[in-house]
Every structure is written in structure tokens, then in C-alpha cells.
Amino acid sequence: MEVYGTYYFPRSSKTCAAKVEINKDALKVLSANGLLILEVEQNSVLKNLPVPGVSSSLEFFDGSIFIPHDSSIRWFSDALSAKVAEKLASNLKVVIAMFIVIPLFMWILIFSVIPGIGAYAAEKVPEAPKRIISKNVMDYLSERYFTKSEINDEDRALIKGYFFANLELMGLNRNQYELLFYKADIFGANAFALPDGTIILTDEMVDKLSSRPNALLAILLHEVGHVENNHSVKQIVQSFGVGLIFTYLIGDVQGLSELVTGSGLGLLQSSFSRDMEIEADSFSLEYLAKIGISKTEFIFAMEKILENDDGEGDGSPVYTRYLSSHPHADKRISLAESY
Numbered sequence: 001m002e003v004y005g006t007y008y009f010p011r012s013s014k015t016c017a018a019k020v021e022i023n024k025d026a027l028k029v030l031s032a033n034g035l036l037i038l039e040v041e042q043n044s045v046l047k048n049l050p051v052p053g054v055s056s057s058l059e060f061f062d063g064s065i066f067i068p069h070d071s072s073i074r075w076f077s078d079a080l081s082a083k084v085a086e087k088l089a090s091n092l093k094v095v096i097a098m099f100i101v102i103p104l105f106m107w108i109l110i111f112s113v114i115p116g117i118g119a120y121a122a123e124k125v126p127e128a129p130k131r132i133i134s135k136n137v138m139d140y141l142s143e144r145y146f147t148k149s150e151i152n153d154e155d156r157a158l159i160k161g162y163f164f165a166n167l168e169l170m171g172l173n174r175n176q177y178e179l180l181f182y183k184a185d186i187f188g189a190n191a192f193a194l195p196d197g198t199i200i201l202t203d204e205m206v207d208k209l210s211s212r213p214n215a216l217l218a219i220l221l222h223e224v225g226h227v228e229n230n231h232s233v234k235q236i237v238q239s240f241g242v243g244l245i246f247t248y249l250i251g252d253v254q255g256l257s258e259l260v261t262g263s264g265l266g267l268l269q270s271s272f273s274r275d276m277e278i279e280a281d282s283f284s285l286e287y288l289a290k291i292g293i294s295k296t297e298f299i300f301a302m303e304k305i306l307e308n309d310d311g312e313g314d315g316s317p318v319y320t321r322y323l324s325s326h327p328h329a330d331k332r333i334s335l336a337e338s339y
């Protein structure tokens with residue numbers, strides 16, 4: 001390696017054009033006409049940390065300094081990466097390990113470390129940001145998909161009254177919850193929970209289960225399970241973390257910013273993980289049992305929702321639309337049966 005630059009003599013203002021030659025461990029400073037000024041061992045030289053746009057200088061034991069003309073010279077990292085590359089090339093085992101270790105590391109990061117951080121964050125996140133996220137999601141949905149519910153006031157009041165009375169009976173904090181009704185054909189028969197405890201029922205869901213208040217309660221308790229277990233916050237942290245990793249790997253910075261700013265829609269579009277759905281189902285079944293309601297109400301609700309659509313709406317059957325936000329229905333039914 002040969003690098004041209006300026007040599008600054010020790011304890012003097014004298015400088016001269018010079019070049020540095022690096023050969024294995026030895027480092028030589030030569031004047032423009034080839035005279036040896038200094039010869040040292042490479043590791044006795046102080047290499048200044050690289051700063052973008054600034055030449056990375058060398059500082060010698062006697063106080064003299066060499067500054068290269070080319071500001072992109074990176075002594076330290078060059079030497080380091082050269083060493084690593086050399087090691088890799090000479091050791092096939094290392095190369096193979098890289099193909100195993102890195103994917104394994106990514107896997108642990110995505111499936112263990114990030115969910116761990118999500119769970120930790122979910123415990124720590126106070127109510128205020130949850131309210132902000134919920135409001136953003138509500139605004140987004142109201143603007144685009146929700147219209148005024150066509151369920152009559154009396155029925156809505158009955159459903160609300162039944163829901164809140166049972167929350168109290170189960171020892172849950174009813175003040176944390178709000179139940180809203182909307183007509184939203186695009187979502188079919190559906191229910192959503194926002195992080196702040198707002199639960200939304202679509203008219204289609206109410207219609208499907210109007211004859212079975214306890215089946216509707218089972219659906220609502222599933223959503224309460226999402227809220228009580230802070231699934232939204234966990235989900236946001238996870239998609240953010242995974243987004244960061246993929247940004248690092250693929251460099252999709254725009255995608256990441258969309259992920260952050262558009263977390264409202266992302267939250268609804270990306271369904272909760274299977275584990276979260278199971279947790280919410282278990283919550284529902286557990287609390288139904290607490291007040292003596294049979295799990296058959298839960299199973300009835302599942303089966304009713306999975307019934308084929310009449311072909312209206314956007315053309316896709318209701319069950320596929322429900323499944324897009326609540327997947328694995330068959331497994332959920334068998335879980336309930338074995339509960």
C-alpha cells in the first residue's frame with residue numbers, strides 16, 4: 001500500500017511532500033525524492049478515527065504527523081477488513097459458518113429478541129401514546145371505510161349494556177373500554193380492538209350474532225384479550241424491528257418510513273400473530289367460563305362467521321375477509337373444543 005500526502009516534522013512547522021509505504025507490519029515514510037524519513041512498526045502508529053470528508057492522519061511516536069492527500073483513506077478499517085477477508089479466504093469453515101451463523105442470528109433476532117423487546121415495551125408504554133395511535137387508526141378508518149351504523153339505538157344500547165355488565169362481573173375494568181358500532185361492508189362480519197381499549201363491531205357481525213348475545217360476547221372478549229395483553233403495542237414494535245432489519249439488509253428506507261408513519265393501517269392489515277390470536281381466544285374462553293358461559297357460544301360464533309357470504313360486498317366471501325384479520329379459524333375452533 002502506497003499513500004501520498006504531507007509529512008509534518010515533530011516540534012517544528014516544517015513540512016514536506018511524502019509518501020507512506022506499508023509492507024506487512026512495517027510502515028515507512030519517504031520524502032518525495034525517495035529518502036527514508038521514518039520507519040516504524042505499523043502497530044506503534046496512532047491512526048485517527050475516520051471522520052467523513054476529513055483525511056485520516058497518522059501520528060508517530062515522536063509527534064510527527066502524516067496527512068494523506070486522499071481524504072477517503074481509511075487506515076484502520078482497511079487493515080481490519082483486509083485481515084478479516086484474509087482470514088475468511090484462508091478458512092472455508094469460517095465462510096460456511098457465516099452462512100449458518102448469520103441466518104441463525106437473524107432468526108433469533110426476529111423471533112426472540114424483538115418479540116422480547118415488544119413485550120417489554122408493551123408493559124412500559126403509558127396510555128397517552130396508545131390513545132394517539134388509536135385516534136389515528138380511528139380517523140383513518142372513519143374517513144375511508146366506516147359509515148354510520150344502521151343497527152337501531154335500542155339494540156346497540158342492549159349490546160353495550162350486556163358487554164359492560166359482564167366486564168364488571170368478570171372483574172375487568174369497564175372504564176378502560178369503549179364499544180363502537182359501524183357499518184363497514186369491506187370488513188364483513190368483524191371486530192377490532194384498538195390499543196386504548198376501543199372495540200369496534202361491524203353491523204354485519206351484530207346481524208350474524210343478534211340471536212346469541214353470549215356468542216357476540218365471546219367475540220368481544222377475544223378483542224378484550226388483545227387489549228389486556230397489549231397485542232397492538234407488541235405488534236407495532238415487532239413490525240418496526242423487523243422493518244429495521246430488512247432496511248439494514250435490503251436498504252428499503254422508504255418502506256421503513258411508510259411502516260412507521262402508516263402504522264395505523266399497517267396495524268389492521270397485518271393480522272396479529274398466531275400466538276396472539278391463541279392468547280386472545282384463551283382469554284375469551286377463560287373469562288366466559290368464569291361467569292359460567294359455555295365454550296359452545298365461542299364455537300358457535302366462529303362457525304357463524306365462517307359461514308359463506310351471500311356474495312354481496314366486495315365479492316370476497318365474509319370468511320376470507322374475517323380470516324385476513326383473524327386467521328387460523330379451524331385451529332381456533334379445535335382449541336376451543338379442547339379447552
Ligand SMILES: [Zn+2]
Binds near residue numbers: 222226272277325326
Ligand atoms: Zn384477534
